[in-house]
Amino acid sequence: MCDEAFHSRLPRRTPHVDCRRHGDQPRASPEPAELHRCRTDAPVHAGHEVGTPFDGYRDLAGGWCRNRLDIPIEPLGAVDRRQRGPCNVRAFAHRHLEQISDVVSPDISPDDYSGGARGCAAATAPEQGPQRGLLRTEIKFHRRVSKIEPATAASCGSRVHWPVIAKRRDSSPVSVVASLICWPRILRYFMAQSDSGIGNVTPNAELVQMAMSYSRSYMLCAAARLGIADALGDEVRSVDHLAETCQADVDALYRLLRALASIGITEETTPKHFRLTPFGRPLRRDVAQSAWPAVVFWADLLADNWSLLTDCIRTGKPASQVRDPNVPSRWSQDPEADSIFRAVMGTAPAEDYAPIARAWDFSRANVVADLGGGGGALILAVLGLHPYLRGMLVDLEASVEAAKARFADEEVSSRCKLLAADLTQSVPAGADVYMLKHVLHGRRDAEAITILKNCRAVIPANGSLLVIEFILPPLISQADPHLEGHLMSDLNMLAVTGGRERSEHEWRTLLEAAGFRLAGVFPVGNDVGILEAKPAQA
Ligand SMILES: C[S@@+](CC[C@H](N)C(=O)[O-])C[C@H]1O[C@@H](n2cnc3c(N)ncnc32)[C@H](O)[C@@H]1O
Known part of the structure; x- marks a missing residue:
């Protein structure tokens, strides 16, 4: 039976081919309100996970796949670059299933498969209006179904998990001849898979795909x-x-x-x-x-350290200490490396840091200092939200020099001092709230404690220190794309600086070693957490 209730919730642009109920009649695309309802009512699938909304940006980071049908994301609510909204991936997967099978087979219920969809919100400049994107689906069946052939799936640019897809066994002569005719298509299916190896048919294709990423x-x-x-x-x-x-x-x-x-x-x-x-x-x-500095930073300068990860893990030392001394690092060979680093650190638009500025109550603060604040995005976000506050951006001299041009254009610059300081030596006095975002994760424990002690030396008794970092959970029991990012950062610190990401317990231990007590933890979405520390009583 055709699942009328489920189908009626789906956005439809393709004919409902062969469905006994709906015949060949295309339905009109739904109105935005209907799409919204569709999004909120139906559980959605993102990547390989069930139940999480698709986030074009995040999936884009994981990989961009072109669907030969170029299904546009826009009609399902893709949004402009800044909003990066969710769209109904389950609906996409389902619609793609229709295209693959020519029909959503009456004997396939939505519960039979976890529709995966991976797509991209193809970037457009904000002035070009809403984003469009391309989508590719991966459809995993939980039971054997009769309707779908991988070859047909491939012809739609999609991927149906092969081992569980089977035509019902039929040994009639007609069927044998039919299956022989099918073979070239099945072969084409494997050849067409961009992720099955370079022309190779490999078992464990997903693992191999990771290895080739x-x-x-x-x-x-x-x-x-x-x-x-x-x-x-x-x-x-x-x-x-x-x-x-x-x-x-x-x-x-x-x-x-x-x-x-x-x-x-x-x-x-x-x-x-x-x-x-x-x-x-x-x-x-x-x-x-421009993404140019970030691409060079990650794909060239840091990838060079990652190429030595095995030795870093073997020895527990960063790449600089395990590298063959006769092979210079990419960083040391690039006269632009330091400025590329500065172009990547804290230079995002201040709006991107606004969730942090909103996650903690700055209303009782007078002067906020952002230590190691890079290009100043965080302090700009905080000052932008709180017009009565004064600020300090503190970083190494070259970073402060680089930030000056940006501050010259900012309305809040009259309320913000730019100060050069080496935090391992001393921290400027004069603020009642100090922030350290993504500075301590780059440091070994002993160095981090030194910086924290320098903060302790200048912070007033009623002041607050906000350590803004990833907070690792005590146990990683399942795959999780957010955690993958945090743990990737952890290995990045191991290979590049010798630092590490830390759990709440580890942050507490560090803070206590420097004369602070952990007073509260404020999560900022799925991303960083704000650890608020107060000076411990002497
Ligand atoms: C990973 S970046 C973080 C930038 C910014 N806080 C953010 O989260 O976007 C680390 C920053 O700490 C600064 N930094 C590193 N060592 C420092 C030191 N000894 N004294 C002052 N700043 C330092 C770097 O220049 C850089 O801007």
Whole structure:
């Protein structure tokens, strides 16, 4: 039976093919209100998890997959870049299931599968209006179903988990002939899977896919280092032209450009002519909020340390101490490395830090100091929300110099002092609230305690120290994309600085060692937590 109730909640743009009830009649796309209801009523599936809303931004970080059908996300509520809203992934998965099976088979109930969908909200500049995105689905069945062939799934660019999908066994001569005809399609299915290895049919494809996930990172790194996005600008350019501008081998560059097209960074408009997509645009160095420094930082400068992770784990030492002394680090070879670091740290728009500024009550504070505040995004967010407050941005001299240009343009700059200081030596006095965001995770315990003691030396008796960091749970019992990010950061600290991410217990221990007591913990969404520390009584 066709599940009328469930279908009626789904956004429909495709004909309800072959469904006995609805025949071939396409239904109109639902109104936004209906979509909203659909989103809130129906449980949704994101990535491989059940029950969490799809977040284009986060999934984008995990990987961008092109669906050959290019299902637009926009009609289901994708939003502009700043909002990054959820959309109804279950509905997407279900709709894709229709396309794969030509019909949502009457004998497949929504409970039979966990529809996965992974997509991207293809970036558009805010002025270009709402985001569009592309979606790819992964549909996992919990029972054997008769309707779907992987080959058909592949032809929709989707992925149906093969081992549990089976046509009912039928040994009639007609069926045997039919299955022989099907074989080339099934073969094409495996060949078509971008994630089954380079032309290989591998068991444990998902694990192998994880092992290969460096490829996108390196492609982006090459694109950034060669300056491809800047060479493209807003134009369509020939490979020959680009090779000359980027000083690259023509054929090799063509191969990179078409691979970049396959992940949505570029688009091949006519053979061997490319342009940048809206998604790839932030790779340009000359655009506001350019992603270029972050791409180089992660995909080149830090990836260099990650390549030594095995030895870091073996020895417990950062990459700088396990590296062959005759092989210089990428960082040491790059004259721009320090400025790239500064361009990445605390330079996001202040709005991105507003959730932190709202998560703690600053109403009784007079002067707030952001220690190691980088580009000043957090102190700007705090001062922006509290017009009576005065602030201090404290960082190493080069970072403070770099931040000056930004503060010159900010309305709040008259209320904020920019001070150069080495926190391992001393902390400037004069504030009643001190913040340390993502500074201590870069430090070993002994160094972190030194910085905390320097804070203790200047903080008034009724002052507060806000340590803003990831707070690891005591147990990691299941896969969790947020935690993956935090634990990735933990390994990043191990390999790059020798620091670490910490649990609440570990933060408390550090604070107590420096003469503080932990007075409260304020979570900021799924991301960081604010650990409020008060000076312990002497
Ligand atoms: C990981 S970044 C965090 C930036 C910012 N707080 C944020 O969360 O966006 C660490 C910051 O601490 C600063 N820093 C590192 N060591 C420092 C020191 N000894 N004295 C002052 N600042 C330091 C760095 O320059 C950098 O801006």
